[in-house]
Amino acid sequence: MTKEQLRIVSPNGHLGFAPTKEESFHIAAATKPDYYCCDSGSDDIGAAALGADRSVSMYQWQKHDLELMLLASREQNVPMIVGSAGDCGTKSRVDLYVEIIKDLAKEHQLPPFKIAYFYSDVDTVYLADRIKEGTRIEGLDNREDLTKVDVEKTTRAVAVAGIHPYVKALEMGADVIIGGRSSDCAVFAAPAIFEGFPEEHAYYLGKVLECASFCAEPYGAKESVIGTITHNDVKVTAMAPHQKCTIASVAGHAMYERSNPYFEYFAGGMLDMTHCKYEQYDEKTTRITGQKYIPIQGDTKIKIEGSGKVGEKYIGIAGVRDPYTIQHIDKVIQLSKEQVKEEFPTTNYHLNYRIFGKNGVMGEMEPIRDIQSHELGIVVEGIADTKELAEAITLMGTRQIFYARLPEVKGTAGTAAFIVDEVLPSTASYSWTINHTLPVKDPMSLFELNIETIQETIKV
Template sequence: MSVPAAAVRVLTPTGMLGAGFAQSTVDRGLALGADVISVDAGSTDSGPHYLGSGTAKTTAAAVARDLRMLLRASAQARIPLIVGSCGTSGTDSGVEWVAGVVDDVLREENLGLSVATIRSEQRADFINERLREGAVHPLAPAAALDEATVDSCTHVVGMMGHEPIEEALRAGADVVLAGRATDTAVAAAFPLMMGMPPGPTWHAAKIVECGGQCTTNPRTGGVLTTIDHTGFTIEPLDPDAACTPISVAAHMLYETVNPFRMREPAGELDVTESTYTALDARRVRVEGSRFHPAEQHTIKLEGARITGYETMSFTAIRDEHILAHVEDWTELFVKVFTDRVAQTLGLDSTDYDFDLRRYGYDAVLQTLDPAGRPPREIGVMLLVRAATQELATAVAKVANPLMLHLPTPDMAYLPSLAFATSPAETERGPVYEFVLNHVVDTRTPTEMFRIDHRKAPSHA
């Protein structure tokens, strides 16, 4: 490790573990000389439920399928495999869930790979202690944090940079299963450990974070990036796809506040001077990327808490008259519904909350949806939230006859609408919200994370 490598090749087979990819993707990456396999396994894209509940959005069978191919490749090529944000949100339970799948595959495949797990879940008392020390700061638009908010979270994770992953690799791990991590840290850790410069490394890691999304055909598989001391070269692993200067440069627009700068725990990536050059019809060369180390290393906190319990009901409307006067129908629904809840259950707006979404009309864009002719049909989804599941369901049931037969004010007959399910009410359980968007000043880059080196499972 004392002499920097001339280049490091990072194989990223997919943007999300469990999303699936072809065996040919991995085979081609190994044939091109991959030095490490990196794959992200988590995201906050699907909302706070997975962090709040500590469960995964992916099914175990899909994760096992992907891991089987990757673990075989790691053993065959004798290169590390790094998985970040295990179990979707990177909770301790998510890491253990993925580690259990890995243990099963290693045993079944008779693979003697060593595994390190990195836990990123944070204790409330630790965060509150750092809060009292003035070491916790809000990120816009969040407000200053208080201890009650921290205590209300069911799970809190810290988003690690590359340093804990590098520590696990240096200790000899063949497979690193990390808790919550930046998408880029998963791909950057090994090249940085091997002496690659931070500018090209962090930029390359950002481009490959979503696998083939930086190619002309994101559905066809992953990418291989070769990082050296002056830049990086990226190419798709599907022969029918291509990387172009536009497809590569455009990925800096994805999930960033500023397309030229991106903050990591250790500093800031700066691509204002980067150049993107097509080497041929499929490969792109990037140079000029820089990385500015931060004066203070920070770790971002993510936390979720229960805000209530939710019950859902869904009906469909094809009555032409209602569709032509859907605003009048909605206004009447809200009035009749709230009046009946007050009359039958004795509740007011402080006791429950509800949302009425009209799919096919304005459910997605709401007031931004351009006006047009009436749709042929719309789906109406009612979401009721209350302090208990029983109360949410009771309120939703008050709406049942309205979602089946409510006419517009000028109709002389009762229309028949169509429930999507029977029973019409579906209990969705606890509903969570994100409440932490803050960073912690760290004393060391690894102090908030716990690394455990596991023995290889005995073979069947």
């Protein structure tokens, strides 16, 4: 028998990125939701995590958030779902989360439960073969179609799962699901669709819950919210005592990141939010109706993300207080670049200067008012093929800020630029090489799904 409603708690907009706030989580858990769901990754963090196959979140924070969800969901005997494991959703990150779940089960002596997990990694050879056979792999965000050259530049690639592996895992009786790279919305839409609720409400539910308390006001991250789906509407309720889900906060969140804020695309269709109606249901809850889901005809298209290594990177930091140097900082940077080029005429490198405090505001933004900062902070990024070269280029580029030969400067008078004498090693630099959609006949074909039972460990 189809349920009349389903309640899903979203405790964190990015599991592990910063710790989940426990007070609002326990308030949510006390209401006995039907599912505990959380997204744990994003391409917003940049290409380095995927390229380097690493997390950008602290292990302890990841474990903290997984532990909260696991213990609450096992106590209630309801499913727990986490997508895009470990920030980038690669196989190693999925395995990391599965191992954490097993360790927690042992530590807390949990009764047996089924854990399903899937991998999203895509072999670049496979992508090259699809191009060779004539498959058009269309670019997103104004990119050209994927080429063999793009694939050759790619260090690592993942497919972005929709609802399909999650629904399949639920059909197999999974109690805990750890997903590889996934659509943020799919983590929440999948259980709603599995339970028989309309796609238009399920996908909107995913859209509004993916960032947790970002859909509430006043602004506050890492607080829990609960989404309630029926066959007629979606409601979203803030759990933190100081927050409310208002018409403005919910509508604003639903539309904030789209080039066309009224449409959201998924693997098999499109969510049309043009005619959404927002109502203040109660003091902490907003009700949403009017959204539509439009299926896309033909093959399913799965988004592929790929990252390629640019080079090793070092970072230098410089501070400038001299008014004359600040006034001519663009010339100082140009002179510094010229000195590096003169020292490394045949070396392949990238050198970037980020100026903070210029014109009274941060970075390269337009000035808010016509004032001159009393101090600039300059971050120098040097990238080259080896660590040794990257360090040398960054050191040279940073120190040349101090040695820049400006006109009208007599001796060392006024050249009050102070620098960090040693530059700092950084994670290697990566760039996005693939942001494309791949047509597939079977939406499960790119995802390897596994399921096993975690047995209770008997205390000795």
